Amino acid sequence: MHHDDFKFEPIPGLPEALPEGEHILWQGRPDSLRLAKEAWKMNWVLGYFALLTVWRIGVSSTTVPLSEAMLHGVPFLLAGALAALILFGLATAQSRSTVYTLTNKRVAMRIGAALTMTLNLPYVQIGNAGLKLTKNGMGTLAFELLGDTRLSYMMTWPHVRPWHFNPSQPAFRAIPDAARVAAVFADAAETRVAEPVVTRTSTAPDAIAAE
Template identity: 50%
Template sequence: MSHDDFQTEPVRGLPENLPEGERILWQGQPDWWALTKESLSFWWVAGYFFFLFAWRTISGAATESWIDSATAASFFLVLGGFVCLLLIIMGLIQAKTTMYTVTNKRVAMRIGAALTVTLNLPFRQVVNASLGLRRDGTGTIALELTEESGFRPSYLNTWPHVRPWKMKNTQPALRCIPEAKKVAEILSEAAATAVSHPVVEVTSNTQHAAGHGPVAAE
C-alpha cells in the first residue's frame, strides 16, 4: 500500500491552497538516478574506489601472486559498493521528498528530507533562468534572483536544489528534471506573461492626501 508522506498538504507540493487566479502549469520531481549521478558525484566516487582496488592489486603483485593481491585489494571494492549504495539511497530520498511546481505566477520548491521547507519564487524576483540540458533529456533549470528581492537562500540548506558552485549569489534550481526543455518553455512563457502585467498597489485615502498616491509597480 502506497503512502504519501505529504498527504496533509492542501495542494501537493504547496503549503497552502492557491490564491484566486493562480493555477498550476507543471509539477514534477527530480529523476533520482540523474540526481544521484550529478549532485552526489556517483561515478567519481565509484571510480575512486576502483582506482584504489587497481592500485593495490598492481602494487601487491610485486611481492605476491595476482590472485592473492586482487583478493586483498577486494576490500576497496566492498567498501566502494557500500558507499555507492548509500549514495543511491540518498538520491532516492532526495528525489522522493522533492516537489517542484510552476504556476502562472511563481516557482515553488518543496525540498528537504530531514527538514522540509518550501521556497516561493515569484517571477518578478527572477531576473534570469538558465537551462543545463543532458543527452537523456533531463536537465537543470537555475533561477537567478534580482538583488531587489533581498532573498538569498543558503547554499548548504538548499543543496542539492541549487546551481552547483554558485555559493555567493545562490541560484535555486530545479535539478535533474525529466523533459527539462519542455519545462523550461512552460516556465519562460509563464514568466513573460506574468512580468508583462502591471501590478497596482492601492493605498489608503490618508496616504493619498499626504502626497502618496497609488503606485504602479513594474
C-alpha cells in the same frame, strides 16, 4: 505525487491551496540516479574505489600470483559498491521528498528530506534562468533572483546551482525533459511579468462647484 508524510498539504508540493486565478502548469521531482551522480558525485566515488582496487592489485601482484592479487582487490570493490549504494539511497530520499512546481504566477519548491520547507519565488523576483542539459534530456534549471532576495546555499542544497554561493541560485535539479520545463517556465514568466499592474490610489473629493 502523493506521499504519506505530506497529508497536510492541500495540494501536493504546496503548503496551502492556490489563490483564485492561479493554477499549476507543471510539477516534477529530481531523477534519483541523476541526482546521485550530480549532487553526491557517485561516479567520482566509484572511480576513486576503482583506482584503489587497481593499486592494491598492482602492489599485491609483485609478491603473489596475479590470480591471488586480484582477490586482494575485492574488498575495495565491495567498499565502493557500498558507498555508491549509500549515496544513491540519500539521493532517493531527497528526490522523494521534493516537489518542484510551476504555476502561472510563481516557482515553488518543496524541499528537504529531514527538515522540510517550501520556497515561493514569484516570477517578478526572478531576473533570469539558466538551463544545463545532458545528452539524455535531463538537466538543471537555475533561477537568478532580483534585488535583496537571498537564500542560504547550505539550507537549500542540493536544490541550487552548483558553486554559486553569493548569491545562491535555487534550481530544479536533475529533472527529466528539462528543455520542455524551461519552455513552460519562460512562457509563464514572460506572460506574468508582462501583465499590467493596476494600483488603486485615493481620490480627492469632488471639487466644490464654483458659486
